[in-house]
Amino acid sequence: MGELKLMKGNEAIAEAAIREGVDAYFGYPITPQSEVLEYLMAEQPEKRTGMVVLQAESELAAINMVYGAAAVGKKVLTTSSSPGISLYQEGISYIAGAELPCVIANVVRGGPGLGTIQPSQADYFQTVKGGGHGDYKLFTLAPSSVQEMADFVSLGFEIAFKYRTPVMILSDGMIGQMMEKVELKEQKPRWTDEEIKKMHDKWATIGKTPDRERNIITSLNLDSAIQEKHNHKLQAKFRKMEAEEVRYELFNTDDAEYLMVAYGSSARIAQKSIALARAKGIKVGLLRPITLFPFPEKPLADLTPQLKGILSVELSAGQMIEDVKLAVQCKVRVEHYGRFGGMIHSPEEVLTAFEQTFIGK
Amino acid sequence: MGELKLMKGNEAIAEAAIREGVDAYFGYPITPQSEVLEYLMAEQPEKRTGMVVLQAESELAAINMVYGAAAVGKKVLTTSSSPGISLYQEGISYIAGAELPCVIANVVRGGPGLGTIQPSQADYFQTVKGGGHGDYKLFTLAPSSVQEMADFVSLGFEIAFKYRTPVMILSDGMIGQMMEKVELKEQKPRWTDEEIKKMHDKWATIGKTPDRERNIITSLNLDSAIQEKHNHKLQAKFRKMEAEEVRYELFNTDDAEYLMVAYGSSARIAQKSIALARAKGIKVGLLRPITLFPFPEKPLADLTPQLKGILSVELSAGQMIEDVKLAVQCKVRVEHYGRFGGMIHSPEEVLTAFEQTFIGK
Amino acid sequence: MKLQEIIKEENLVYKRTPLMTDNVLSYCPGCGHGTAHRIVMEVIEEMGVQDDTIGIAPVGCSVLAYDFMNIDMVQAAHGRAPAVATGIKRTWPDKFVFTYQGDGDLAAIGTAETIHACNRGENITIIFINNGIYGMTGGQMAPTTIEGMKTSTSPYGRDLQLMGNPLKITELVAQLPGTYFVARHSVHNPAAVRKTKRAVQKAFQIQKERKGLAFIEIVSNCNSGWKLPPVKANQWMVENMFPFFPPGDIKVDGELVKKE
Amino acid sequence: MKLQEIIKEENLVYKRTPLMTDNVLSYCPGCGHGTAHRIVMEVIEEMGVQDDTIGIAPVGCSVLAYDFMNIDMVQAAHGRAPAVATGIKRTWPDKFVFTYQGDGDLAAIGTAETIHACNRGENITIIFINNGIYGMTGGQMAPTTIEGMKTSTSPYGRDLQLMGNPLKITELVAQLPGTYFVARHSVHNPAAVRKTKRAVQKAFQIQKERKGLAFIEIVSNCNSGWKLPPVKANQWMVENMFPFFPPGDIKVDGELVKKE
Amino acid sequence: MTEEIIIAGFGGQGVLSMGKILAYSGIMQNQEVSWMPSYGPEMRGGTANVTVIVSDERISSPILNFYDTAIILNQQSMDKFEKTVKPGGLLLYDPNGINRHPERQDIKIYKIEGAKLAAEMGNTKIFNMIVLGAFLKLKPIVKFENVIRGLKESIPERYHKLIPLNEAALKKGMDNPVELKPGKN
Amino acid sequence: MTEEIIIAGFGGQGVLSMGKILAYSGIMQNQEVSWMPSYGPEMRGGTANVTVIVSDERISSPILNFYDTAIILNQQSMDKFEKTVKPGGLLLYDPNGINRHPERQDIKIYKIEGAKLAAEMGNTKIFNMIVLGAFLKLKPIVKFENVIRGLKESIPERYHKLIPLNEAALKKGMDNPVELKPGKN
Amino acid sequence: MAKVIGAIVVDTERCKGCEVCVASCPMQVIELSKEVNGKGYHFAYMAQPDACIGCANCAIVCPDGVITVYKVNKRA
Amino acid sequence: MAKVIGAIVVDTERCKGCEVCVASCPMQVIELSKEVNGKGYHFAYMAQPDACIGCANCAIVCPDGVITVYKVNKRA
Ligand SMILES: Cc1ncc(C[n+]2csc(CCOP(=O)(O)OP(=O)(O)O)c2C)c(N)n1
Ligand SMILES: Cc1ncc(C[n+]2csc(CCOP(=O)(O)OP(=O)(O)O)c2C)c(N)n1
Ligand code: SF4
Numbered sequence A, B: 001m002g003e004l005k006l007m008k009g010n011e012a013i014a015e016a017a018i019r020e021g022v023d024a025y026f027g028y029p030i031t032p033q034s035e036v037l038e039y040l041m042a043e044q045p046e047k048r049t050g051m052v053v054l055q056a057e058s059e060l061a062a063i064n065m066v067y068g069a070a071a072v073g074k075k076v077l078t079t080s081s082s083p084g085i086s087l088y089q090e091g092i093s094y095i096a097g098a099e100l101p102c103v104i105a106n107v108v109r110g111g112p113g114l115g116t117i118q119p120s121q122a123d124y125f126q127t128v129k130g131g132g133h134g135d136y137k138l139f140t141l142a143p144s145s146v147q148e149m150a151d152f153v154s155l156g157f158e159i160a161f162k163y164r165t166p167v168m169i170l171s172d173g174m175i176g177q178m179m180e181k182v183e184l185k186e187q188k189p190r191w192t193d194e195e196i197k198k199m200h201d202k203w204a205t206i207g208k209t210p211d212r213e214r215n216i217i218t219s220l221n222l223d224s225a226i227q228e229k230h231n232h233k234l235q236a237k238f239r240k241m242e243a244e245e246v247r248y249e250l251f252n253t254d255d256a257e258y259l260m261v262a263y264g265s266s267a268r269i270a271q272k273s274i275a276l277a278r279a280k281g282i283k284v285g286l287l288r289p290i291t292l293f294p295f296p297e298k299p300l301a302d303l304t305p306q307l308k309g310i311l312s313v314e315l316s317a318g319q320m321i322e323d324v325k326l327a328v329q330c331k332v333r334v335e336h337y338g339r340f341g342g343m344i345h346s347p348e349e350v351l352t353a354f355e356q357t358f359i360g361k
Numbered sequence C, D: 001m002k003l004q005e006i007i008k009e010e011n012l013v014y015k016r017t018p019l020m021t022d023n024v025l026s027y028c029p030g031c032g033h034g035t036a037h038r039i040v041m042e043v044i045e046e047m048g049v050q051d052d053t054i055g056i057a058p059v060g061c062s063v064l065a066y067d068f069m070n071i072d073m074v075q076a077a078h079g080r081a082p083a084v085a086t087g088i089k090r091t092w093p094d095k096f097v098f099t100y101q102g103d104g105d106l107a108a109i110g111t112a113e114t115i116h117a118c119n120r121g122e123n124i125t126i127i128f129i130n131n132g133i134y135g136m137t138g139g140q141m142a143p144t145t146i147e148g149m150k151t152s153t154s155p156y157g158r159d160l161q162l163m164g165n166p167l168k169i170t171e172l173v174a175q176l177p178g179t180y181f182v183a184r185h186s187v188h189n190p191a192a193v194r195k196t197k198r199a200v201q202k203a204f205q206i207q208k209e210r211k212g213l214a215f216i217e218i219v220s221n222c223n224s225g226w227k228l229p230p231v232k233a234n235q236w237m238v239e240n241m242f243p244f245f246p247p248g249d250i251k252v253d254g255e256l257v258k259k260e
Numbered sequence E, F: 001m002t003e004e005i006i007i008a009g010f011g012g013q014g015v016l017s018m019g020k021i022l023a024y025s026g027i028m029q030n031q032e033v034s035w036m037p038s039y040g041p042e043m044r045g046g047t048a049n050v051t052v053i054v055s056d057e058r059i060s061s062p063i064l065n066f067y068d069t070a071i072i073l074n075q076q077s078m079d080k081f082e083k084t085v086k087p088g089g090l091l092l093y094d095p096n097g098i099n100r101h102p103e104r105q106d107i108k109i110y111k112i113e114g115a116k117l118a119a120e121m122g123n124t125k126i127f128n129m130i131v132l133g134a135f136l137k138l139k140p141i142v143k144f145e146n147v148i149r150g151l152k153e154s155i156p157e158r159y160h161k162l163i164p165l166n167e168a169a170l171k172k173g174m175d176n177p178v179e180l181k182p183g184k185n
Numbered sequence G, H: 001m002a003k004v005i006g007a008i009v010v011d012t013e014r015c016k017g018c019e020v021c022v023a024s025c026p027m028q029v030i031e032l033s034k035e036v037n038g039k040g041y042h043f044a045y046m047a048q049p050d051a052c053i054g055c056a057n058c059a060i061v062c063p064d065g066v067i068t069v070y071k072v073n074k075r076a
């Protein structure tokens, strides 16, 4: 068993990044995620592993530094929160278009605009439908514990490099700010320049040696026919993710007559609601999507025959519910419940909403 | 009848803006919409109506200039294209959060990233699901002719001020670059400062006079309870738009057994496909959403009983299809067809795709 | 003479301007933001232009400036206040428009908007609070954090090699043809407050006369971020920040002040 | 002497460097971008560092620089090349990294990234092509468009009152402690080309010696945007742009060059 | 009546403005029109083409794969657009710079020596008006007077003195289209 | 075993670190823990609170409306959290600065004179350890030795010399909780 | 001979006890009170009321603007 | 006495006829051809081949890099 620590979600991302052998972090402070950069700076990762950590002058600079480091085959991480992530959108579209691997975490706060700094899940649409322009999909992992904040750094890079794609860790102020026990992995060595050359010389712009053609990182194709082809290639990747990378978790679904669907912080709360419901004899289960794109459509569809109703529980005015509806194809009634704008529903509130919606009191 | 002109869609927006009595335009060049700024500069609107036209140093500056001018009750317009619109996202979220009226046009090009400069409809998700952070909806008008490019400037401002909301005109390179006959409205006078004071003194930050409390334009509420309330207010507005502002057009639907759903440039192409199909005796009609948010859910649902299949025709890998599916609630099969990445499907291609999908050849 | 005899309306010599609201300032004890707010409001009151003034609050500790300044105010996205001000001033040229911004806001994320508004010579006033740190978010390094200074993101002191140089944005904007008056002051003692006020008066006068952009930097403490008691923080500021950010006029009447 | 006798391998004195690909340049006839490309590639060839050099192409006419420069290249979002370069250089410090940017890219939308990369003193080389216009998008006004100059968005000439002042970004970055060498040159005649090449050589040498950032502005024509034939465009440039953008060294060895 | 036309050639040949004048002429006689150019950097020194539709009814797609008429002014465009003429349609081309003449048997093919005639008239800029004239002779979809009115609308006031010259060019074009019989060219 | 605790007071009272030590103690004996603070600018000079859960099982919601134990250190928190203690639960508070004492009849109420005792011990910083000691006396959910181990984990090495003092404070706290009988305070 | 006599009034509930006024008073008039106000701050007060010359230095540096200043010109 | 003799080879298909070389040649060697190349450009050629001194001025200013220069040092 690895080292056990009590850590904030934000700190866990930072420590996990060092141990994952991440090469670079670029970011700009914003609540509720500034601890990532602060932790990294305090740890002096340039001494621990040689990792580069730089506070950028803005989110625009940060995401484009990420683009640069990713273009040269490095493992690069950035984190921000909602308004900052909006500023990342052009960059994310470029990274997706140019097929670069990187991991981005959004520690979501309430919006729109400057909003509040309290937890929220209102950036679901922005994340999974495409906050940037053009046809792309953002592979999205939704941690619901500090342990997953740490674990998804490694998983994120695995997927990012497997598909040469940006990966989003969609968290929120609750997961970022809470402390839990976290088991940390052993330190992985950072890739050496030679290893990077071996693995990524086919595409990374690490210097054109005589034995190969020059590499070009770009998302531009003035010829639309080529751009369409490129888009088809991207779409094929997204279909592959849908086929192979869906991740989710089930709780109490075996005998469930009702289902809650909730991710991240909301899944934690819903789980408690389910315990309260079960105590009352109500047979309700939980499906927790771990990947938001690709969304666990099939597992959800598979559960529908046994269900009388589904409650999509989100800290938003109702966003994921659309994907839930699309997945269950009208075979069961789907409703939404959630507080938003930085408010957090309690397990009791969720239960009450559930009962009012489906049991009728 | 107003003055008839042959104009590009981009020019039509610009000329319509002058005639609408728009107070200010801020923008940054980007193909395929730079003609808007160019036309305005050539027309010297500061002389024609006193309209302010400024080439900003960037899209970030432009959208925030818009925010400023909107905050003081002025009619303000901006236009850009996909990468630039991604850079607008933080600003749009602020404008929505602070409840400011303005009109934004996106003359979409193929993405993701730098992409191509050819027409595309791949920014549908970004526009209607929320490219920025937080729970907000962007009222979206989809012109399918140069005439509508002009008309939607006025309609856009009407809605923008009615709801104090940003309005998006979601166009593309085809509508922006093509010339058609356009009937221009009479010149409206710009609002005088006194008129603005009369109409908007309740909220606009035009100087705190002794007879009222100071006005504040902000999207910040550090207290989440207040922020949630504010979000409820916004949601109520969006629900009202859904109830009252849906716009769409039907072609050949009376006897239709099949339906194409297409907006903007794609609707023009689909209409031709339908003519070709009708010539072959196939009973297919077209529903053209004019508002994308609010999406014409009910009209679509109302049509479903008579239908055997729906083809969502979009210049994208398939985005609006999700809203079509949600609207028809599994009562009829819905499929997607579209070229993308800057490629444009021909009427014949659409017809072939339709036949292959639903007729089976 | 008894206190009651002195404390009478007719003997009043100083009182908080009514252009400051009654809301308790959200700033930490001893933070210069409050003083800077008051100076700006006093100038506006004295000029009698409160009905014609629109302020722009930034993102930063002073994001809530609109809770304290009793005038119409707009809260701008982080760094974009000069663009917001441009949007307002260009469409209501006869209003007084000022931005009030911190160093992170103005000199990091907002660099482009700052430089270009200054270069265009927008006829606005920029009040720039340089406290060498990001106060609002908990004390991270700012573009103006001086060498060796400890912050939560430079916990061992700013290392120029790793983190780059501090930025003298004020000297930079003074180089631009669009700025008409550029000065640096502070609010840590009465003399400094008086000088700052004169500068702010001048700045608004310039705006009135449509001469161009006036830019006032106010070097201030962030005692919470610096982890010093307020009075010590002011001392530290004088000893450590002033050598790098020397107070005084930098550009007057559109001309750079010659350094001898 | 017959031509055939002269045109022989052993008599070769000048030939396009193999670091330029065989692709036909997408630039308009007479556009300086091609010459500037070639100079950079010649320097890299002569230093023998093609295997260790990564170039960043901007958004602008030279967006396709990667089609012409036979080295590994990254195409950056509009204005963000210095940030992209920072991401690369910080993680591969022993590579040569340069950006190649137009005036819209570097001095308008990219102002913040330019200023901060320069201020941090990233050990990179910035090649800045100042043609006073946005070429790629069809000739709109740039931050460097001089007073009175006509562009598609200043069709009656740049009006400083309405549109703001042209920006001397090069003089500005020279003020920053992070820049080590800053110079302005051109490529309109053989002497200018030779000077520019020497400056580019120096810039890469500085990068090799890890002394800081080198910034070379190349004033160039955009004959299409200016609507002049190439040779006339170069003349116009000398007569009209040079007075405002005078060629020469601006900062050498980290010290501003004194103007007499 | 609906006439769907592609006009294709080099950037400098006045392709776009020819289309614009045609479209404006349609407006002058109360028809619906659309004008859809190719755009973007590929225009820089490269080819230019524009799809013009003139119709009595509301126009659906402004982008087409097949045309009633193709007006072709360089070889590249010939290669690209000969095949897009609808059976029974019209292909009009200027043989100057064409090295592979059209071969289709199921369409009408005419040539107009626009470049040559323009040179003869001493002004290469009116080339496009000669070609337009030839087209209008073959398909008089708009009245001559409306073309002149369209011309006036589409060019700035300060160039109106050139209208007589353009009128002459149109007429020159109307007099000179030459039909090519299948198999004989 | 699952214990759900809210600790609430002023920013400077060591609320967050008390919670952290408690959580670490749970980890030391292989339990699941969660620690969820209020955060943001309202902390600046204002109140601070933290929800700590220690459990043998995986913890679901780290945010709760009702608690097994409320540890309350100022009046605002009393107003806010007294009502959130589950029936039969525990309310522990420091009476210093409290002007309205708890009134519930259905819970156990104890007070601990943390501030006073800390002053007596000559170090106001150990205030929170005294309160923690009192809590652990009332609910020994973690073993004393694990609290000490938790303490070691949660404070930097250079402060380890202070552990004996903290240990003493914990013990002082354990000796001093005073039960309040309903109706008598 | 004219003797200036001044006095200040501190809005004690709004005072945050930052001591900036204390450091700025040329006559050492002001000290922080031993008691705290409702927010727990030791507020400023005139410890040496007689010494006050009504110069308003304290008031203009007070970040929270809680000091009001009065002054009488007393002719001997 | 040494006489320098030079010559240039223009890649006529790549030449865009911009005339920058023409303006840069100290010996007025170069002119634009009457014919056009495949792209329709009047390309550069040595109109006065004897005058060329092989200084490479033309080549280094040519934006398209289409000129190759040769030079012989002929000893009398
Ligand atoms: C786009 C965006 N990025 C980051 C933030 C987070 N943020 C809030 S305030 C601030 C910095 C404030 O520092 P400064 O401008 O120096 O003002 P101070 O608080 O010191 O007065 C930051 C980074 C934000 N709200 N929005
Ligand atoms: C975010 C964004 N905004 C705008 C554009 C459109 N755009 C492309 S190139 C360009 C300006 C190019 O001008 P410059 O940098 O001067 O280079 P030049 O073409 O003159 O060489 C602009 C505005 C874009 N691609 N992306
Ligand atoms: S448009 Fe201007 S900058 Fe671009 S290639 Fe042509 S001449 Fe060069």
Ligand code: SF4
Binding pocket: C030, G010, G014, G015, G016, G017, G018, G019, G020, G021, G022, G043, G044, G061, G062, G063, G064, G065, G066, G067
């Ligand atoms: S300066 Fe103001 S807030 Fe500070 S101690 Fe004095 S009176 Fe109180």
Ligand code: SF4
Binding pocket: G006, G007, G008, G024, G025, G026, G027, G028, G029, G030, G051, G052, G053, G054, G055, G056, G057, G058, G059, G069
């Ligand atoms: S008015 Fe002057 S003398 Fe009186 S307390 Fe204030 S600073 Fe001291």
Ligand code: SF4
Binding pocket: H006, H007, H008, H024, H025, H026, H027, H028, H029, H030, H051, H052, H053, H054, H055, H056, H057, H058, H059, H069
């Ligand atoms: S090499 Fe020199 S002399 Fe010869 S053609 Fe070129 S420029 Fe003229």
